[in-house]
Amino acid sequence: MKTGSAWLIFNDTIDMLTKRIIPCLDIKDGRTVKGTNFVNLRDAGDPVELGALYAAAGADELVFLDITATVEKRRTLSELVRKIAREINIPFTVGGGISSTDEVSLLLDHGADKISVNTAAFKNPALISAIADRFGSQCVVLAIDTRQEDDGNWYVYLQGGRTRTPVLCRDWAIEACRLGAGEILLTSMNHDGTKQGFACELTAEIASSVSVPVIASGGAGTEAHFAEAFTKGKADAALAASIFHFREIQIPDLKNYLRREGISVRL
Numbered sequence: 731m732k733t734g735s736a737w738l739i740f741n742d743t744i745d746m747l748t749k750r751i752i753p754c755l756d757i758k759d760g761r762t763v764k765g766t767n768f769v770n771l772r773d774a775g776d777p778v779e780l781g782a783l784y785a786a787a788g789a790d791e792l793v794f795l796d797i798t799a800t801v802e803k804r805r806t807l808s809e810l811v812r813k814i815a816r817e818i819n820i821p822f823t824v825g826g827g828i829s830s831t832d833e834v835s836l837l838l839d840h841g842a843d844k845i846s847v848n849t850a851a852f853k854n855p856a857l858i859s860a861i862a863d864r865f866g867s868q869c870v871v872l873a874i875d876t877r878q879e880d881d882g883n884w885y886v887y888l889q890g891g892r893t894r895t896p897v898l899c900r901d902w903a904i905e906a907c908r909l910g911a912g913e914i915l916l917t918s919m920n921h922d923g924t925k926q927g928f929a930c931e932l933t934a935e936i937a938s939s940v941s942v943p944v945i946a947s948g949g950a951g952t953e954a955h956f957a958e959a960f961t962k963g964k965a966d967a968a969l970a971a972s973i974f975h976f977r978e979i980q981i982p983d984l985k986n987y988l989r990r991e992g993i994s995v996r997l
Contacts (some may be wrong), residue, residue, distance in 0.1 A: 748994045748995055749966065749995050751984060752792065752945065754795065755794045762777045778813050778814050784974065784981065790821075791821040793915070807826075809840070815840060821843045823843065823845070823846050824842040825847065834864075834865060834869070844868070844871050846873045847861070847870065852897075852902065853888075855905065858870055862911070866912070871912070872913070874914060876917065876919060878929075884900070885898060900939055903916075903936050903939060904939055915947060916936055916945060919948065925950065925972075927955045928947075930962040937966070943966035950973055953984050985997065
């Protein structure tokens, strides 16, 4: 294993240039689920087994979202987080119902590397700064669920896509980064589960408006959709769920395709 400041700088440069592939585990009642446009959920498997499978297959990171924690007003399933963390060796982002730095500390102790905040951060923006000040901005992933309405604007939605706000997605992304968010997880509710491709125009708009990495989410259906997210969408990473859960696309095959398209990915 190489050590020393020169190697760390070199490795950081590689990370900035390469694009990341991130499977997402949406969790409900301890199981991985997947729906379309945030509804019609179906079972997709055991999250511990899936996490281990993706780590072994070459996923760059793993995201765990306890999608009903906020609505049910409870804490994220920390013991399940611990079980998954024991089976993987890649960066692990955890979100769902997190509303205090103490909860962040607990999840980090259970094996999370980064924390995703959404509804609680919108209602209490100071939470972003509190987490960033205590654990570092690199720990804070702001998840934005957004829907394009008939007026053409993209609005922020809360509580797992149940509640619309009058705030525009771009405005909230900019403000959250000012407060200390180190990354944006951007999910288009219009595209979620449709397999028709990512919201590339929106993703590019957000990526051009903030100075932190943007993860494209919602709509992956083909290998070409990932390439579009990285080129047209200017995303730093692309997240998907069902196409990985149901073996429609294998991560090694996807990375080989992206390399053939001239897109730098980790092997």
